[in-house]
Structure formats: structure tokens, C-alpha cells
């Protein structure tokens with residue numbers, strides 16, 4: 001038996017919630033929200049530190065507070081929430097109708113919809129994706145798992161901890177462990193520069209006297225039952241291990257904060273084109289994937305620095321879906337966004353030039369006093385400090401984009 | 417970070433107000449900042465003045481009895497002096513609250529005599545009698 005909706009949203013994290021609320025406000029009356037776990041909010045409920053919502057709510061909130069605000073708004077809508085439902089297949093029928101099927105508490109479910117928004121979020125990379133070999137003892141967790149243990153269930157994952165990865169997630173977790181009384185032995189970073197924001201280096205590491213080992217790599221985990229320690233080696237500029245620089249660091253827990261990957265399986269299986277740079281789907285400025293009527297928002301689209309951006313993309317996707325449902329999409333001739341000098345990734349990938357566009361991107365390597373230049377329309381934005389870990393976000397108006405005569409728009413990061 | 421005390425009069429630290437991360441040198445007189453060098457903008461001066469006695473929002477979890485979760489996340493309603501954090505954590509580790517707990521509920525009033533409160537940042541429902 002199929003249930004029919006105008007809009008189906010896959011994922012009840014910040015992007016999915018924001019899109020459900022926005023779509024309802026835009027007058028879409030038949031909406032289903034598919035969430036695989038038994039609570040809403042995605043990763044927010046376990047991110048108990050402040051720093052969320054400065055853009056979106058103009059307030060400094062903790063993760064659970066940010067989620068609660070969205071859930072409050074959701075309550076006043078007629079969105080049908082199906083929690084515990086895992087969407088496995090998405091298929092587009094000849095009339096453009098989409099069918100989504102999957103499992104809900106062990107039983108099959110199916111929904112039909114005119115438009116779908118994929119807000120499936122991301123997953124954490126595992127030790128094997130960063131070649132950490134050795135034993136498989138108790139005490140190896142991803143940062144997210146450790147966070148669930150500690151901040152949802154009050155269990156400290158170890159008393160002597162090594163954190164792998166110095167992105168903001170790793171830094172924030174290092175501080176949480178130290179605050180709760182664990183001895184954080186080190187944060188280990190393979191790059192010669194830290195992955196996270198300066199403010200987190202200072203407030204998370206220096207405030208708690210936690211050592212940061214740059215240009216170092218954890219190569220092996222040792223321990224028969226419980227983690228007993230890790231093997232660390234220094235790396236050269238090409239990130240190759242330096243022979244003879246091995247060291248053993250004693251610890252009883254290893255926390256991996258080694259990056260996030262968009263969960264694109266559903267979209268990829270359905271035939272959406274995936275961008276190697278972002279790991280997410282290729283989208284146009286409506287945040288529509290290469291499957292017509294299927295949109296993407298949040299960390300499944302591109303790994304965002306801020307939950308605010310994920311929510312903003314959710315709203316954007318909802319506005320597009322509402323337009324499609326109410327009036328249909330005109331046919332556009334899209335122009336390609338091309339990655340130029342020191343631009344590692346950028347979304348959206350295709351632009352219609354029919355509306356204002358918010359671009360999100362990252363540089364490839366750290367630089368100072370640079371400009372992000374959109375060549376064909378001669379627009380440039382200053383970036384005093386450019387770091388791979390800090391997303392840039394610029395809005396360009398339709399008026400500017402209309403000036404474009406070429407078939408593509410090249411984005412370069414150049415010295416001023 | 418803890419300011420590096422060069423001598424009684426000069427403190428050095430990194431401004432974290434924006435990503436520029438200026439290295440600041442603040443000169444003190446009678447415990448007050450009288451001049452700042454190294455800042456690329458005026459916000460660095462305000463930052464330096466505050467950083468002489470650094471304050472942070474404290475976040476943690478406290479135990480819950482009778483709830484659908486064993487702990488509830490909390491934060492201080494205002495930033496508190498950094499050097500009081502170890503003591504604050506000791507106190508929080510000995511607190512147990514009864515479910516249900518509502519987001520924004522005061523867990524500890526006038527925490528450490530600082531005229532700030534410790535408040536819950538999530539809802540915890542009571543366990544359903546099975």
C-alpha cells in the first residue's frame with residue numbers, strides 16, 4: 001500500500017526539519033518526514049556545547065536548544081513525521097512521480113510524492129579509511145559515538161584518551177573529555193596545520209593544556225582486550241611516515257575525528273550524479289540534484305561548518321520543492337561553475353541565472369589576504385584568512401549573474 | 417588560553433574574535449589593561465580587556481533519576497571565570513535531578529555565589545512505567 005504526499009523529506013536533522021517547516025509555510029500541505037532513528041534533531045541533541053544558531057536564530061544556542069526551537073516550530077505544522085523509518089530506495093516513475101520505499105521498525109513502508117528532499121546527513125569516517133591498523137580492542141570510538149556515550153548517557157569513553165584529527169569536532173571533544181576529568185594525552189593531526197578554528201584551538205586545547213601533535217599520524221592501535229596505546233609516527237611534507245620517528249603513546253581510548261562523508265547511497269542508487277570534490281550530489285541553484293524533482297540539503301549536499309548553513313539549505317530546497325509542486329519548473333539552460341585556482345569545492349554546481357545564488361565553498365590550501373573571484377561576472381569577495389577548514393559563503397544577485405555571457409563561470413582564489 | 421605572563425605588566429594572547437587570530441600584547445596597570453598592541457581592529461582591545469580575567473560558558477551533564485535518559489545536558493546562564501571551572505565540575509558531578517526536566521529549567525540557582533544559574537539545555541521525560 002502506498003501513501004501519497006506532495007513532498008517527502010528524508011532525514012529529520014536540522015536540514016530536514018528546516019525544510020519541513022519552510023515547505024509548510026510555503027503552502028505545501030501534504031508533507032511526510034522520514035527519520036530513521038526514534039528522535040528528531042539529527043546530531044544536534046548530542047552536541048551540548050554552545051555556538052549554534054548565531055546566524056539562523058541570531059542567538060547563541062547549544063545543539064539540543066537549537067533542535068528544540070525547530071521542533072517547536074514543527075509542532076505547529078501538519079507535517080506527518082514517520083520516525084524509525086529508513087528510506088532505502090528512491091525511484092522516479094514515468095510521470096515524474098517519485099516512489100520511496102524502505103523499512104519502518106522492521107516492516108516495509110512505501111510513499112509516493114511529487115517532490116523529494118534528501119537531507120540524509122553524513123557519516124563519520126572509520127579508522128580503516130585512514131589506515132589505522134593493529135588490534136581491534138574495546139575503546140576505539142568515532143567522535144560522534146563518544147559524544148553519544150558521554151553527553152546522552154553520561155559515560156566517559158576512557159580515562160587516558162588520544163584524539164585523532166584536529167578538526168572542530170576533535171577539538172570540541174578533547175575539551176569535553178578534559179572537563180569531565182579524563183587525561184587527554186594528545187590531539188594528533190597529520191597536516192602541518194590544525195584543522196579547526198583558531199578559537200577552538202585556544203578554548204579547547206590551550207585552555208586545558210592539551211598537546212597538539214602536528215604532522216603526526218597514528219598508524220596502529222595496540223591492545224588485547226582494552227586499548228593499551230597507539231603508535232604515532234611523524235610525517236614529511238608529502239605526508240609519508242618518517243622512518244625511525246615511531247613513538248608509543250599509552251592510552252585506554254582512541255577517539256577518531258577524521259572527517260565526515262555525505263550519505264549519498266540513496267541518491268547514487270537512484271542515479272544522481274555525485275561530485276567527487278564534495279562527496280555529495282551535483283545540484284543546480286534550486287538545490288535540485290540531477291534527478292528532476294529530487295533536492296538535497298545539509299550535510300548530504302556538502303559537509304557544512306555550521307548547522308545554520310544546513311538549515312539555510314533546507315529552507316532553500318523547500319522553497320524550490322514548493323515552486324515545483326505549485327507551479328512546476330520552467331526549463332532552464334544551466335551554466336557550469338568551474339573550480340579554479342585553490343578552490344577545492346563549491347556548491348551549487350550549475351546555475352540558472354534566474355535568481356540570487358548563495359555559494360558555499362572551501363579552499364584547497366591555507367592562504368592569507370586572498371580574494372574569491374567569480375571571473376565571468378567580475379565579482380570578488382575578500383578573504384583575509386583562507387583555510388580549508390573554514391567554509392566560505394557568498395551571495396550573488398540574479399542581476400550580476402545575468403551579465404554572464406559565457407557557458408561557465410570560473411571561480412578562482414587569488415592573492416590581492 | 418591562559419595569558420602568558422611575561423612580567424607583571426605585559427600579557428600575550430591570541431585574539432579569537434575573528435579568524436585573523438591577531439597576537440595581542442596587553443600592558444597592564446593596576447590589574448587593568450592600559451594599552452594593547454598587535455590588534456588589527458578595535459574588537460581586539462575589548463577582547464584583551466575581558467581576557468585578563470577570562471570567562472567561559474560552562475557546559476556539562478548532570479545525573480537524572482527516573483528519566484528516559486540517565487543525564488541531562490546543562491550550561492551556565494552566563495560566562496563564568498575560567499579558573500573556577502574545576503570546582504564547578506566537582507559540584508556538578510555530585511548533583512542528581514529528578515525527571516521530568518524542561519529545557520531552560522534552573523538546575524542550580526546562584527551557582528558558586530556568582531549570581532548565575534545552571535540551566536538544563538534539553539527536555540528529559542520521566543520513564544514510562546512498563
Ligand code: SF4
Nearest residue numbers: 431434437438457460
Ligand atoms: S584584533 Fe580584530 S582583526 Fe585581530 S583577531 Fe581580533 S577581532 Fe580579528
